[in-house]
Amino acid sequence: MSRIRVLVGTRKGAFILTSDAARRDWQVSGPHFGGWEIFHIAGSPANPDRLYASQSSSWFGQVIQRSDDGGATWNPVGNEFSYAGDPGTHLYYDGTPKPWAFKRVWHLEPSPTDPDTVYAGVEDAALFRSTDGGQTWQELPGLREQQGAKWMPGAGGMCLHTILLDPANPARMYVAISAAGAFRSDDGGVTWKPVNRGLHSQYIPDPEAEVGHCVHRIAMHPARPQTLFMQKHWDVMRSDDAGDSWFEVSGNLPSDFGFAMAVHAHDPDTVYVVPIKSDSEHYPPEGKLRVYRSTAGGNAWDALTDGLPQEHCYVNVLRDAMAVDALDPCGVYFGTTGGQVYVSPDAGDHWQAIVRDLPAVLSVSVQTLP
Amino acid sequence: MTAAPDRHTVRVVLPYHLYTLARCSTTEVELELAGPVTLGAVLDALEAAYPMLAGAVRDRATGRRRPLVRFYACQDDLSNTAPDAPLPDAVAAGREPLIIVGAIAGG
Numbered sequence: 001m002s003r004i005r006v007l008v009g010t011r012k013g014a015f016i017l018t019s020d021a022a023r024r025d026w027q028v029s030g031p032h033f034g035g036w037e038i039f040h041i042a043g044s045p046a047n048p049d050r051l052y053a054s055q056s057s058s059w060f061g062q063v064i065q066r067s068d069d070g071g072a073t074w075n076p077v078g079n080e081f082s083y084a085g086d087p088g089t090h091l092y093y094d095g096t097p098k099p100w101a102f103k104r105v106w107h108l109e110p111s112p113t114d115p116d117t118v119y120a121g122v123e124d125a126a127l128f129r130s131t132d133g134g135q136t137w138q139e140l141p142g143l144r145e146q147q148g149a150k151w152m153p154g155a156g157g158m159c160l161h162t163i164l165l166d167p168a169n170p171a172r173m174y175v176a177i178s179a180a181g182a183f184r185s186d187d188g189g190v191t192w193k194p195v196n197r198g199l200h201s202q203y204i205p206d207p208e209a210e211v212g213h214c215v216h217r218i219a220m221h222p223a224r225p226q227t228l229f230m231q232k233h234w235d236v237m238r239s240d241d242a243g244d245s246w247f248e249v250s251g252n253l254p255s256d257f258g259f260a261m262a263v264h265a266h267d268p269d270t271v272y273v274v275p276i277k278s279d280s281e282h283y284p285p286e287g288k289l290r291v292y293r294s295t296a297g298g299n300a301w302d303a304l305t306d307g308l309p310q311e312h313c314y315v316n317v318l319r320d321a322m323a324v325d326a327l328d329p330c331g332v333y334f335g336t337t338g339g340q341v342y343v344s345p346d347a348g349d350h351w352q353a354i355v356r357d358l359p360a361v362l363s364v365s366v367q368t369l370p
Numbered sequence: 371m372t373a374a375p376d377r378h379t380v381r382v383v384l385p386y387h388l389y390t391l392a393r394c395s396t397t398e399v400e401l402e403l404a405g406p407v408t409l410g411a412v413l414d415a416l417e418a419a420y421p422m423l424a425g426a427v428r429d430r431a432t433g434r435r436r437p438l439v440r441f442y443a444c445q446d447d448l449s450n451t452a453p454d455a456p457l458p459d460a461v462a463a464g465r466e467p468l469i470i471v472g473a474i475a476g477g
Contacts, residue, residue, distance in 0.1 A: 035386075035387060036387065057387065058438055058475070059385075059387070059436065059438040059439060059472040059473065059475075060387055060388060060391075060426040060427070060436065060439070060472070061425045061426050061429070061430070061436060062425065063391065063422070063426070076391065076422040079424070079425050079430070080424075080425065080430050081430070082430070082431065101431065102430070102431060
């Protein structure tokens with residue numbers, strides 16, 4: 001019988017939540033790395049016992065931890081993230097040039113085929129790859145050549161937060177950066193191009209610029225990898241041509257601002273978002289925590305509320321804090337800045353809190369184990 | 371027989387998050403140094419003995435003290451001591467520890 005392992009990164013440590021396929025009764029392990037910020041934990045699809053965790057601290061910097069036994073034990077591996085050559089400058093909040101400087105790893109994306117290969121998205125925005133299980137890291141500097149001098153930080157920092165590997169084409173990958181936009185490589189990360197045509201962002205001097213958009217999240221269904229969904233700073237967007245062009249699918253959402261986004265495991269047209277009131281008020285509209293689901297690939301959205309607080313709720317759901325499992329019916333998971341991790345074992349129809357009082361949740365990823 | 375005069379056993383007190391990261395059972399570690407006991411030499415020896423601490427005290431890229439890390443010894447703040455300046459004799463002799471502290475900031 002399948003099991004589920006939910007990997008939760010929080011402001012003060014990591015937690016591992018496990019259940020059988022019913023997804024009703026959960027065991028909670030943690031905190032691991034107590035007191036440290038865990039930006040992301042990810043498991044290798046090629047070896048589910050191989051986990052990588054980004055452990056970071058304003059005091060003591062970046063640590064990458066690796067587990068080879070599904071999170072029972074961990075060992076620190078390499079934490080040297082050196083930009084290739086002279087990285088030059090990017091724009092700071094005030095529009096002045098600022099030298100590139102590594103701060104932390106936001107997202108880890110293990111290879112679907114090799115447990116020792118893993119990508120890291122970092123702040124200040126760049127993409128690194130390790131092919132030795134995290135011992136050493138090499139930058140893929142072609143990304144920063146895409147007008148990196150014009151990139152600037154979003155409110156959370158200039159972070160590369162999304163990495164999508166095309167399961168049908170090992171040479172194709174996507175990344176998203178706040179605030180630079182989305183980028184695609186068709187040669188395994190050597191060269192890149194911005195894929196932001198169709199985005200419209202009022203908060204940059206040219207709202208339709210090639211780079212500079214604050215993309216919060218991109219999601220893809222593995223069976224239809226040329227279709228991408230995007231939660232932007234404002235606007236929910238869709239592309240059907242691998243990012244070459246985007247069109248808006250915000251439709252009837254109560255707000256098209258938000259961070260998190262996920263696609264149903266078995267239906268490429270079913271998409272989930274969590275609307276947030278505005279860029280100035282990072283909490284749900286009307287104090288109601290609602291996941292919105294479209295079963296039409298966008299535009300028509302239904303509120304999912306059963307089991308979620310519908311009054312006095314002012315938490316946020318951050319960009320890496322929503323995920324799905326691969327069971328049928330598909331399980332949907334998200335974590336909040338209030339420390340709750342919710343699960344819906346029936347594709348969003350009903351929700352329950354697995355835990356309610358963790359530190360602020362930064363990330364949620366899910367492994368479906370045999 | 372006495373120890374060679376340029377060899378030293380230096381005591382270093384680590385903050386909680388660093389001695390747990392280094393998997394030390396106590397907050398204080400002892401480091402063997404050859405040559406002058408400077409801040410840089412002690413931190414080099416610390417990172418050699420505990421490689422997981424590389425980057426945790428000094429920035430990987432610049433080699434400078436991380437902004438929220440402080441160094442104290444003998445009731446003095448040595449945070450801005452030059453890396454090649456000698457540490458106090460009491461630290462070099464092992465009578466007093468070099469104390470690495472996470473600055474009081476946030477929570």
